[in-house]
Amino acid sequence: MNERHDEADQWQEEHSAELAKAQASAQHRDISRPWFEGWQPDERINEEDQSYWLLTMVDLMTLLLVLFVLLAAYAYQQKPAQPTWVDSVFEQEFPPQADPATELQSPTGALSGHLYSGALVLPTPPTTEPEPAYEPEPEERPASARSPLAGISERFADLGDNVDVTTIAGRINLRVGEEILFPSAEAELTESGVAVIEQVAARLERESYPIIVQGHTDNRPIQTARFPSNWELSAARASAVVRALVDAGIEPWRLSAVGYADTMPVADNFSAEGRAENRRVDIILDIPAN
Template sequence: MSLISPSLAQRIEQARQAQLRAQKAAENSGWRMSQSKSAGGKDRYARWHVDEAIEQDSENWLLSYLDLITLLLAMLVVMLAISRLHGFPGESKPVELVGSLAASGLPAYDGEYSEFDKVAIPPEWAAPEATAQAAAPATASDGEIVAEAAPPLKAPSKESLGLADLGKSVDVIVNEQSVSFRISNELLFASGQATLSPAGLDVIKRLAAILNKNEYQVSVEGHSDTVPIQTRQFASNWELSSSRATSVLRELVRDGVSAGRLRAVGYAETRPIESNETPAGRAANRRVELIMDITQPPKAAPAPAPAKS
């Protein structure tokens, strides 16, 4: 006999069924929430997420690109090798005759058009190589060039240049290429100055008379010793030697020598003719030289400028 009444047992069973339904409902609601969360997260990060399989497929083009570059490089190497083997376009290679052909030459042509070989070709139609070969000097049997030797240059005499009346104040050096007029600075200038003295003016006038007898080019060169100079007018021996050469040039122009024949150069102490260790050597190095170049043909005097109206 049951101690629990049917009505109580029924209520207990209903409560248990309700509890089971509530548990199932809770489980169902939890599953839906997880599904919604996973779906929402997927929607939120879907555009930032890249599948690994897609990334692997996207790198396949790189392999094809590298294969193409490798093929192009190989083709360039082959083309370069072929060009080196056969020569570049337009490049002519010398033809060498070997053996008996080089000694005896090519056989004469006696074919159908052999009579045209006997026609004389005017010189102006000849090829440049043939013209140059014809103009070349004749060669001897042993291969040496036989040419007419140019007559050696002969040093002019002082009489032919009109130097007899120059006196002993100027040293004249005559050779096959030039005539040098060497004047001591002590005769031309005061110490540390670039203005010609009265004695220097007289010497330059006599030199101008000599130079006016010809039309050779003349270089006026100033030289000094190694003793340094530093004044308000001349900062070094370069300025002093250049100014002295320019003073002589200006005086030559005043005395009638054409300015187109002259140039002035200052060498300072860079071209000594004696040792600078002694007073006599330093005095010899302090000089002005007029060098007349006799190897070049005389330069024609420029035409006078038209007078201004």
């Protein structure tokens, strides 16, 4: 037994230098081993050294950098070139010796031009005025060729102050005030009102154009059993005039009645005179243009 111990001690003494050298070399390798020496950790790597994950991040950053460089290069190649045709276009469209008056010789020449990238280049407009496409209407024309509006308006000239005749937007408006047609806050025609409506009907019965009767009031409120508001009063007055026109010989299919209450005033409602103008009946003659 003692012999074995002696042999072990002897062997350790003989190889102690080599063991110390190997131990120092192993310790040096564990401490100085770089993080990029391998993908898989082993027992030689210090457990506290966790820097090996940087390899993956560096690879990722490198790939992203390459991707951005490729995208930038592709975008630069796809950038459209600046147009170089502008000067040549103006030289072709506007030669120095060209006469601008000859640019519009065809019906389609008014919008002639060239399209480049959505731009429309128009020719210079003519300096001379074009010939009129129609002849001016002579001052004196036969009665058969005169405007129908002018001829019809003259029929009501003898009605005096009872009917105000105006022409608006191709229509003739016969305006009759409330004081001639109705008592205050009523919708029954007076005798003078019936007479005026009969005179109007006598001048319209030979025609066939539509007739629109509009009733209007002022802004003073009304509340009775028959007329709860100005809407009912204005509509009832328009209907009364329509019935009087039918009784005077106007075809019913030509007539229509509309009540506007106080929504279409022609004067202010702050004075008695203005309110009197707003209480009216308009007889609209819808005459066709031909």
